[in-house]
Amino acid sequence: MKSPLRFSPLVLSALRRHRLRTWLTILSVLIAFLLFGLLQAIDHAFYGGVKAAGRRILVTMSAESMVEPLPRAYAAEITTMKDVHHVAYEVWMGGYYQHHNQLLYALAVSPRRWLAEEGRALILPHREISAWLKDRSGALVGNSVARTYGWKPGEIVPMRSDIWIHPDGRNTWPVRIDGIFHSTKKALSEGFLVHYRYWNTGMGNPNQVSLLRVKVTHLRDLGKVARAIDARFANSPHPTRTASAQTFVKHFINQTVDIGVIVEDILAAVFFTMLLVTANTLTRSVRERSGEIAVLHTQGYSRPLIFALILAEALILVLTGALAGTGLAVLIVQGLRSTLEAYLPYLTLTPRTILLTLGLSLLFAVLSSLLPLLQVQRLRTVDALRRG
Amino acid sequence: MIDSTPPAIQIIEVSKHYRRGDETVQVLDRFTLTVEPEAFVALMAPSGSGKSTLLNLMGGLDRPDAGRIVIAGTDLATLNEATLTRWRARTLGFIFQLYYLIPVLSAARNVELPLLLLPLSREERHRRVEAALTLAGLPPERHRFRPTELSGGQQQRVAIARAIVTDPPLLLCDEPTGDLDRTAGDEILALLKTLNERLRKTIVMVTHDPHAATFATRRIDLDKGLVGELRPAS
Numbered sequence: 201m202k203s204p205l206r207f208s209p210l211v212l213s214a215l216r217r218h219r220l221r222t223w224l225t226i227l228s229v230l231i232a233f234l235l236f237g238l239l240q241a242i243d244h245a246f247y248g249g250v251k252a253a254g255r256r257i258l259v260t261m262s263a264e265s266m267v268e269p270l271p272r273a274y275a276a277e278i279t280t281m282k283d284v285h286h287v288a289y290e291v292w293m294g295g296y297y298q299h300h301n302q303l304l305y306a307l308a309v310s311p312r313r314w315l316a317e318e319g320r321a322l323i324l325p326h327r328e329i330s331a332w333l334k335d336r337s338g339a340l341v342g343n344s345v346a347r348t349y350g351w352k353p354g355e356i357v358p359m360r361s362d363i364w365i366h367p368d369g370r371n372t373w374p375v376r377i378d379g380i381f382h383s384t385k386k387a388l389s390e391g392f393l394v395h396y397r398y399w400n401t402g403m404g405n406p407n408q409v410s411l412l413r414v415k416v417t418h419l420r421d422l423g424k425v426a427r428a429i430d431a432r433f434a435n436s437p438h439p440t441r442t443a444s445a446q447t448f449v450k451h452f453i454n455q456t457v458d459i460g461v462i463v464e465d466i467l468a469a470v471f472f473t474m475l476l477v478t479a480n481t482l483t484r485s486v487r488e489r490s491g492e493i494a495v496l497h498t499q500g501y502s503r504p505l506i507f508a509l510i511l512a513e514a515l516i517l518v519l520t521g522a523l524a525g526t527g528l529a530v531l532i533v534q535g536l537r538s539t540l541e542a543y544l545p546y547l548t549l550t551p552r553t554i555l556l557t558l559g560l561s562l563l564f565a566v567l568s569s570l571l572p573l574l575q576v577q578r579l580r581t582v583d584a585l586r587r588g
Numbered sequence: 589m590i591d592s593t594p595p596a597i598q599i600i601e602v603s604k605h606y607r608r609g610d611e612t613v614q615v616l617d618r619f620t621l622t623v624e625p626e627a628f629v630a631l632m633a634p635s636g637s638g639k640s641t642l643l644n645l646m647g648g649l650d651r652p653d654a655g656r657i658v659i660a661g662t663d664l665a666t667l668n669e670a671t672l673t674r675w676r677a678r679t680l681g682f683i684f685q686l687y688y689l690i691p692v693l694s695a696a697r698n699v700e701l702p703l704l705l706l707p708l709s710r711e712e713r714h715r716r717v718e719a720a721l722t723l724a725g726l727p728p729e730r731h732r733f734r735p736t737e738l739s740g741g742q743q744q745r746v747a748i749a750r751a752i753v754t755d756p757p758l759l760l761c762d763e764p765t766g767d768l769d770r771t772a773g774d775e776i777l778a779l780l781k782t783l784n785e786r787l788r789k790t791i792v793m794v795t796h797d798p799h800a801a802t803f804a805t806r807r808i809d810l811d812k813g814l815v816g817e818l819r820p821a822s
Binding site: 202206207209210213216217491492494495496497498499500501502503505581582585586 | 691
């Protein structure tokens with residue numbers, strides 16, 4: 201009987217007074233939250249891999265540059281160090297299929313070690329895993345990349361690489377597809393895994409690796425082990441730089457562009473503009489209705505109740521725009537995912553973004569109604585009635 | 589038998605001044621007035637003589653510099669802002685020259701606004717709104733019309749319905765016919781007279797129109813500069 205909804209016609213009447221102004225304001229909020237949703241999706245597309253990276257994993261690479269290889273012998277040496285659980289290694293193949301623009305996310309890995317680390321995230325028949333372990337020139341490929349090129353198990357794929365060229369000058373690395381896996385990790389569904397020994401033999405046994413993945417025994421030892429590894433090789437011909445896997449992925453992305461900073465800058469500008477537009481709409485609306493607000497006061501509407509009505513007005517404005525903008529962002533991201541999944545497997549709007557949208561909507565509704573609330577606080581009923 | 593009913597309005601030695609730039613304007617100076625229950629009083633005075641100020645003081649919308657205002661036994665000086673607001677909701681109905689209706693709401697929705705503060709069901713609110721609008725003389729087919737679709741006289745009828753819908757004992761009217769032609773104005777004044785006679789509402793009407801004052805049972809002339817002087821109603 202005393203539901204606050206009974207005031208809804210009064211709140212809506214304020215928004216219906218200048219429909220064009222109301223819709224333009226909602227549109228500005230919609231655009232702000234559409235951009236917010238899209239930029240959050242892009243941010244997640246780039247940094248989603250950071251979170252997916254193992255927390256107890258350190259990545260050791262050359263201190264000189266990311267493309268400078270390290271001796272494989274480092275793996276054995278690091279394994280003997282205190283608080284180290286195990287060490288895996290890999291070589292970035294820089295592979296492509298037929299054309300340079302058909303890049304393959306190809307890694308040469310130590311198969312058993314790699315499967316021990318990531319195997320739980322793979323879904324494929326056991327016989328295909330067994331076949332790959334026995335087949336030195338075999339490959340396991342993610343379902344996404346297999347679907348893109350129409351590959352089937354047993355097929356020979358002539359992978360090429362401009363980074364790794366055989367001593368005889370060939371740049372082709374033919375591999376047999378031993379298995380096609382689905383994965384719970386999005387990035388893995390683009391994976392293309394070959395044996396480290398296949399690469400090492402093909403290159404004339406240089407026994408080098410692109411990087412080492414060091415799993416520590418306890419998370420608390422992460423920093424200590426990283427410093428110990430770098431100290432161990434500081435005076436060697438190949439000094440190392442070790443960081444957590446999450447830091448490594450972030451650093452790798454930020455070498456191209458700091459997406460986080462760009463996203464934050466754009467959003468700050470967009471939200472500030474939206475806040476000005478919404479606050480202006482509410483302020484003008486309250487100023488135009490000062491006589492009516494005064495009459496509500498004569499009818500027994502207290503100032504706190506009038507504050508609540510204006511806040512409700514702001515909430516409707518901001519929430520309508522925010523929900524519409526976020527809904528539109530979801531549709532656009534879903535549309536883009538089908539075409540960009542190969543390049544941006546983490547492109548998605550997360551539940552965190554949706555919650556953030558709701559939180560920001562409430563915050564902006566409150567912020568944008570501060571000025572109108574101040575107007576009402578200062579409004580003298582007698583003066584408002586006299587002005588008409 | 590002694591009648592213990594307190595006066596509807598007691599204004600005791602009330603003073604009020606305003607500052608206009610560097611100038612101090614004394615609009616009420618030790619003004620005293622008593623209005624009995626169920627009276628229909630016309631406060632007559634030219635513009636700027638303080639009659640609207642007096643009405644605002646009676647409605648608790650403004651506070652006097654000195655003196656006391658007692659409405660139906662309640663001294664307004666003893667009420668804080670929140671209590672005063674609640675008191676106003678159940679005691680007073682305001683009627684203004686400019687109606688102050690919300691243009692995007694129907695006549696019925698406008699009249700319903702004071703009822704939203706009361707613990708009433710939707711059906712009960714609807715019943716009271718229809719009764720008030722009917723009593724105010726707005727044809728039923730116009731109850732769903734918006735104010736802009738109504739004439740000035742009909743808009744003032746809606747404003748009167750809004751003022752009486754909570755059944756307050758006291759109506760304060762500030763130039764209720766000031767924006768209407770003579771015919772529409774007379775209809776509104778006749779309506780106020782009916783509310784006074786049949787529903788026993790105490791009505792205080794501020795006007796500068798001597799013709800409007802003839803509908804009241806008592807007329808009070810406020811001379812410019814102010815000291816209240818009571819004269820018999822004409």
